[in-house]
Amino acid sequence: MALTKKQKKLLYINLTRAMTLDRMMMRIIRAGRMTGFYHEGGVSLAPGVAIGSFLRKDDCLGPHYRAHGIAEMVSKGVDIPSYLAEHMGREDGCCKGRSSYHWSYPDDKMYGAGANLGMPYGLACGYSFAAKYKGTDQVALTAFGDGSFQEGRSYEGLSMASAWKLPAIFWCNNNGIAQHTELSNVYPIEDLSRVAAALGMPTMIVDGQDLFACGEAALKAIDHARKGKGPFFVEAKYLRAQEHNVGGLNTSGDVPRSQELMEKWKEERDPLKLATLQLLDEGILTQKEIEKIQKDAEDEADKIEEAADQSPKALPSIEELLAAVYAPDTVVENA
Amino acid sequence: MSEVRELTFSEAINEAYIEEMQCDENVFLFGECIRAGTFPHTAGLLKKFGEKRVLDSPIAEANMAGFALGAAQEGLRPVVDFMYAGFSYYAATEIFLNTASYYHVHGSQHPVPIVYVGTCGVGRRVGYEHATPVYGTAIHHPGLKVCMPSTPYDAKGLMKAAIRDNNPVFFLWHTTMVAQKGPVPEEEYIVPLGLADVKREGTDVTILTLGLQVHNALAVAETLQDEISVEVVDARSVEPFDLETLLKSVEKTTRLVIVDEDIERAGFAAEISALMMEQGYDLLDAPVKRVCHPNFPSPGGYMDAYTMPTPERIEDAVREVCR
Ligand SMILES: Cc1ncc(C[n+]2csc(CCOP(=O)(O)OP(=O)(O)O)c2C)c(N)n1
Numbered sequence: 001m002a003l004t005k006k007q008k009k010l011l012y013i014n015l016t017r018a019m020t021l022d023r024m025m026m027r028i029i030r031a032g033r034m035t036g037f038y039h040e041g042g043v044s045l046a047p048g049v050a051i052g053s054f055l056r057k058d059d060c061l062g063p064h065y066r067a068h069g070i071a072e073m074v075s076k077g078v079d080i081p082s083y084l085a086e087h088m089g090r091e092d093g094c095c096k097g098r099s100s101y102h103w104s105y106p107d108d109k110m111y112g113a114g115a116n117l118g119m120p121y122g123l124a125c126g127y128s129f130a131a132k133y134k135g136t137d138q139v140a141l142t143a144f145g146d147g148s149f150q151e152g153r154s155y156e157g158l159s160m161a162s163a164w165k166l167p168a169i170f171w172c173n174n175n176g177i178a179q180h181t182e183l184s185n186v187y188p189i190e191d192l193s194r195v196a197a198a199l200g201m202p203t204m205i206v207d208g209q210d211l212f213a214c215g216e217a218a219l220k221a222i223d224h225a226r227k228g229k230g231p232f233f234v235e236a237k238y239l240r241a242q243e244h245n246v247g248g249l250n251t252s253g254d255v256p257r258s259q260e261l262m263e264k265w266k267e268e269r270d271p272l273k274l275a276t277l278q279l280l281d282e283g284i285l286t287q288k289e290i291e292k293i294q295k296d297a298e299d300e301a302d303k304i305e306e307a308a309d310q311s312p313k314a315l316p317s318i319e320e321l322l323a324a325v326y327a328p329d330t331v332v333e334n335a
Numbered sequence: 336m337s338e339v340r341e342l343t344f345s346e347a348i349n350e351a352y353i354e355e356m357q358c359d360e361n362v363f364l365f366g367e368c369i370r371a372g373t374f375p376h377t378a379g380l381l382k383k384f385g386e387k388r389v390l391d392s393p394i395a396e397a398n399m400a401g402f403a404l405g406a407a408q409e410g411l412r413p414v415v416d417f418m419y420a421g422f423s424y425y426a427a428t429e430i431f432l433n434t435a436s437y438y439h440v441h442g443s444q445h446p447v448p449i450v451y452v453g454t455c456g457v458g459r460r461v462g463y464e465h466a467t468p469v470y471g472t473a474i475h476h477p478g479l480k481v482c483m484p485s486t487p488y489d490a491k492g493l494m495k496a497a498i499r500d501n502n503p504v505f506f507l508w509h510t511t512m513v514a515q516k517g518p519v520p521e522e523e524y525i526v527p528l529g530l531a532d533v534k535r536e537g538t539d540v541t542i543l544t545l546g547l548q549v550h551n552a553l554a555v556a557e558t559l560q561d562e563i564s565v566e567v568v569d570a571r572s573v574e575p576f577d578l579e580t581l582l583k584s585v586e587k588t589t590r591l592v593i594v595d596e597d598i599e600r601a602g603f604a605a606e607i608s609a610l611m612m613e614q615g616y617d618l619l620d621a622p623v624k625r626v627c628h629p630n631f632p633s634p635g636g637y638m639d640a641y642t643m644p645t646p647e648r649i650e651d652a653v654r655e656v657c658r
């Protein structure tokens with residue numbers, strides 16, 4: 001599905017914003033002002049932007065954990081100050097500052113992050129089943145990495161979605177590495193989409209560093225699911241050009257990954273640099289417009305940081321936390 | 336007055352399903368082989384409610400529980416049937432960590448109403464996979480509610496409460512009681528979660544238990560009636576637990592025996608014993624005594640005779656605390 005100029009511009013703006021916010025998150029965690037951990041997005045954010053930009057607000061979205069969903073969220077229009085405040089343990093955090101990175105935005109149909117790899121498959125089945133049950137044309141998209149895919153739950157979720165023709169999109173960000181374990185060491189095939197194909201699902205492979213290729217794939221997958229044709233699997237081959245998480249190692253097994261290669265990827269495969277060249281070349285944006293987009297993104301990040309920082313540290317009492325474990329009684333009426 | 340009709344556990348649960356599905360479109364049944372009904376509690380429901388609301392799941396428990404969480408987040412009220420509750424351990428991450436924690440960790444803003452259903456209990460000589468009662472593990476994870484009925488009456492009432500509850504609830508029922516009968520009135524009623532029931536009044540010793548063991552405790556109370564007056568408290572709900580009713584009972588009897596089919600170590604009985612130390616110590620005239628599954632795995636076979644809390648073991652414990 002070819003992208004319109006407007007769509008390309010939207011993707012470009014959102015990627016600029018996502019990468020700027022990722023740098024903001026990095027600044028804040030490095031300054032010791034964030035609770036928990038952060039997994040840098042770096043040059044890995046094109047798939048998340050594509051997904052977030054083209055889903056409808058009422059489509060369920062479970063982002064890949066890398067960059068803690070920032071690319072998907074900023075593109076889908078989620079309130080980022082409360083996301084940052086949550087990471088910083090502040091009262092105005094989306095989960096009252098209790099949870100570090102366990103954000104959640106039910107109104108945006110992004111029900112939240114958890115740390116367990118392998119969770120998204122069942123959830124995507126549940127979301128897309130609910131859409132079918134209610135007879136709406138909503139779709140559900142879940143994104144995950146090659147590490148997550150190694151969990152047996154991927155097979156369970158994919159097979160159910162395919163058997164029941166659920167409007168689910170499985171988006172795999174495959175960088176061939178999970179923390180420090182290379183896929184080739186532990187998995188028999190390189191293209192994970194072959195598993196989905198074997199389970200009867202249409203699949204496609206895209207360059208995850210190519211923002212517009214990701215955008216086209218997202219549109220195609222969403223269109224397929226929305227038309228009731230069942231699930232769709234996209235495999236984006238993408239890159240992690242830095243350590244797994246902030247303060248962690250960047251090794252393959254116990255061998256450091258080549259620093260030269262990382263720098264080369266950042267130089268040559270940065271999706272924003274590639275998209276900038278393309279849009280200038282196609283005459284869709286001018287240098288001046290690009291600078292303005294960059295400036296706006298910086299301003300946005302500053303405002304977000306300022307807003308989050310104004311919120312006081314969340315210090316609930318133990319009594320308050322104890323009283324908050326269970327939801328109040330149901331209001332379902334008697335027949 | 337007309338006689339109250341008798342229903343089996345299965346029939347009672349079946350009725351709860353029908354009533355709750357009729358009053359809320361969002362309630363649906365999803366589980367392992369429920370259309371045919373490995374246990375008859377789902378019999379006839381496919382015909383009544385159609386394929387949309389009565390679904391056989393793939394045999395993939397982790398996915399079943401993840402699916403249920405997603406569906407609940409999207410506003411549905413899934414009733415997830417694991418056939419045997421022990422099979423749900425494949426979904427331990429989904430149930431005990433992610434679903435149990437979801438509401439609280441995410442700011443206590445978005446309830447996830449789910450009912451997990453499964454049978455359990457020793458006595459059929461089938462071993463740990465089918466016997467493990469799950470509730471001891473479940474209550475270690477705040478956010479889950481857990482109940483287990485001892486009569487068809489309680490089964491229907493608790494199931495209705497579980498379906499209406501806005502939290503994930505584990506509804507456990509005893510494999511040996513599936514066809515057991517008991518009175519169930521025609522009129523609608525609910526048994527709220529968190530309310531224990533004094534199944535027999537007595538003055539010398541309290542037995543706290545649940546499920547099948549309520550009947551063993553009642554049998555012991557009957558046997559001993561001329562010697563020792565036994566009060567039998569049926570917990571019914573393990574979480575929330577009705578400590579008030581237990582304390583009131585022990586205030587009167589001053590002695591407590593806890594009967595629990597789960598492994599003794601770090602289980603429900605251990606938890607209640609600790610609560611008694613902290614909140615009921617002054618009421619006691621003797622140390623609390625537990626009758627549980629001994630601390631070895633459930634092999635099944637004839638070993639069930641060693642692992643089950645039998646009337647004999649319960650009677651010994653009662654005599655010991657009354658010495
Ligand atoms: C169930 C579970 N097992 C292990 C981990 C530890 N862990 C966190 S992230 C990660 C690597 C994930 O790799 P992948 O899914 O490929 O994503 P990538 O970082 O490459 O984008 C691992 C092993 C976890 N969080 N959850």
Ligand SMILES: [Mg+2]
Pocket residue numbers: 145146147173174175176177178179
């Ligand atoms: Mg990876």
